[in-house]
Amino acid sequence: MKSVVLMVAAVVALLGASGCRSVAIYEKVRLQDPQMKFEESGTESHFYQKVYYSREGSVGAFGSSAGGGCGCY
Amino acid sequence: MLLNTYRTMGLICLLMLSIAAGGTPALEGDAGHGSVEFGLSFYNNSDGGTDGNPFLDEASTIIEPALIFNYNVSDRTMAWAKLAFDYVSSASIDRLSKFEEQSGASGDYYASIEGGIRRQSDKQNAWGLFGHISTEYDYNSLGLGGDYTRTAADGNSSVKFALNGFFDQLDLIRFNGIQEGTDNRISLTGQINLYQVINPVTHMEYGGVLTLQSGFLESPFNAVVIEDTLMPNPNLVGNAPGREITEELEDSLVRGAVFGRIRRAVSRRDALELGSRVYADSWGLTGISFEPRWYRWLIDNRLRSRLRYRFYTQTAADAFSEHFTTEETYRTQDSDMGAFSAHSFGGMLTLHSGEFSEYDFSFDYILRDDGIDQMLGRFGYRRTF
Numbered sequence: 508m509k510s511v512v513l514m515v516a517a518v519v520a521l522l523g524a525s526g527c528r529s530v531a532i533y534e535k536v537r538l539q540d541p542q543m544k545f546e547e548s549g550t551e552s553h554f555y556q557k558v559y560y561s562r563e564g565s566v567g568a569f570g571s572s573a574g575g576g577c578g579c580y
Numbered sequence: 581m582l583l584n585t586y587r588t589m590g591l592i593c594l595l596m597l598s599i600a601a602g603g604t605p606a607l608e609g610d611a612g613h614g615s616v617e618f619g620l621s622f623y624n625n626s627d628g629g630t631d632g633n634p635f636l637d638e639a640s641t642i643i644e645p646a647l648i649f650n651y652n653v654s655d656r657t658m659a660w661a662k663l664a665f666d667y668v669s670s671a672s673i674d675r676l677s678k679f680e681e682q683s684g685a686s687g688d689y690y691a692s693i694e695g696g697i698r699r700q701s702d703k704q705n706a707w708g709l710f711g712h713i714s715t716e717y718d719y720n721s722l723g724l725g726g727d728y729t730r731t732a733a734d735g736n737s738s739v740k741f742a743l744n745g746f747f748d749q750l751d752l753i754r755f756n757g758i759q760e761g762t763d764n765r766i767s768l769t770g771q772i773n774l775y776q777v778i779n780p781v782t783h784m785e786y787g788g789v790l791t792l793q794s795g796f797l798e799s800p801f802n803a804v805v806i807e808d809t810l811m812p813n814p815n816l817v818g819n820a821p822g823r824e825i826t827e828e829l830e831d832s833l834v835r836g837a838v839f840g841r842i843r844r845a846v847s848r849r850d851a852l853e854l855g856s857r858v859y860a861d862s863w864g865l866t867g868i869s870f871e872p873r874w875y876r877w878l879i880d881n882r883l884r885s886r887l888r889y890r891f892y893t894q895t896a897a898d899a900f901s902e903h904f905t906t907e908e909t910y911r912t913q914d915s916d917m918g919a920f921s922a923h924s925f926g927g928m929l930t931l932h933s934g935e936f937s938e939y940d941f942s943f944d945y946i947l948r949d950d951g952i953d954q955m956l957g958r959f960g961y962r963r964t965f
Contacts, residue, residue: 519637521652527865528779529734529736530734530736530777530779530780530916532735534780535735535777535780537781537845538777538780538781538783538845540845540851540886541884541930541932542826542876542877542886543783543843543845543851543875545775545783545785545841545843547820548617548619548940548960548962549617549648549662550617550618550619550621550646550647550648550664550958550960551619551940551942551958551960553619553646553662553664554619554623554646554956556890557644557666558623558954558956562625562783562916562952562954563626563867563892563894563916563922564861564865564867564894564897564916564917564918565835565837565857565859565861565866565867565894566835566837566859568790574915
């Protein structure tokens, strides 16, 4: 398990560290592609957060309230 | 060994947090423009008898329609509203025939209305406010919150601070139908979200969240079975021997999580993402998740797909046990607070219909090692105007 965790962390570090630099506005066209946007469907986020918080002991992350108002089942 | 693993991941996530800050995008669109989004979601989990809590049938089905409106009242101000309703048909329907009153354990609904505004003060500063009201058969909730976003002058990074509070009132309808009045719960959450452009094809978001809760934090309808008798109990799965008493948990909880995800366009049609979250709370429960995703344009500007896998594992809360032979001060048999691991596999197709409409179709299956496997499906429609 520890080796898998370290390997994943190394992959993340490589992805992030590959060419970290200042980016001009005209260079960010690719980041505006719909498949690159982090803000996905609001109704999807709402539903999946409820599922995870209802069926898992942990809550919190990516815009959730992390407590209260959930109506978890 | 598991704790050492969590510590390692926690350190790695803290390292990610130390990298330069990011945030959320600015308002988009002119006054009079906006969007409407409708989603219809389906959830189902079965229970094979001794899966999860061995004394309780935890099968449930949920259907959720939801509606979100966004409207630019000016070039700098957007108003939004979200409406959601859950129809819940859950465990122990047969308990209704035994007890006069039952709460969320045997059938329930949830309805919520949420609304707010977002204001872009200038190119680098934005703020938002929201209010929330929700109600269930045995539960009412009122929430308020706000956030502030600061964007760097070059637009390559931003940081968002958010704070919200919820006041919940619960009707204490117990597992045996007995009503014990009402009680309250307060939740306060602070969150920081950072966004960073790494290079022309890579960006990331990450952050941390901290929640403080106090009040009645148990689930009123949950029971704990004390196995100090040989008498079969007809209310338990398989008429198992034991007597039921109420679930009892501490009246305060501190919970925290750090999270992050990074997405990179690897070709003209493909993008890859890796996300992770590490969670811990004062009740002794820790959790970690990893979620790689693959995005692909199947037909340029028309049809795209998303495949994802999610691994989640958690340790049990200190008060959790599958079996009790004595009445502990703090006690729960809620399987969602026990130790388990889950593997999720899912896919989504998004169809772009013209310039202003999108349709989503998604399906996920979650395999849990305690037997509570889950199935999720969703249809979504989004139109901008």
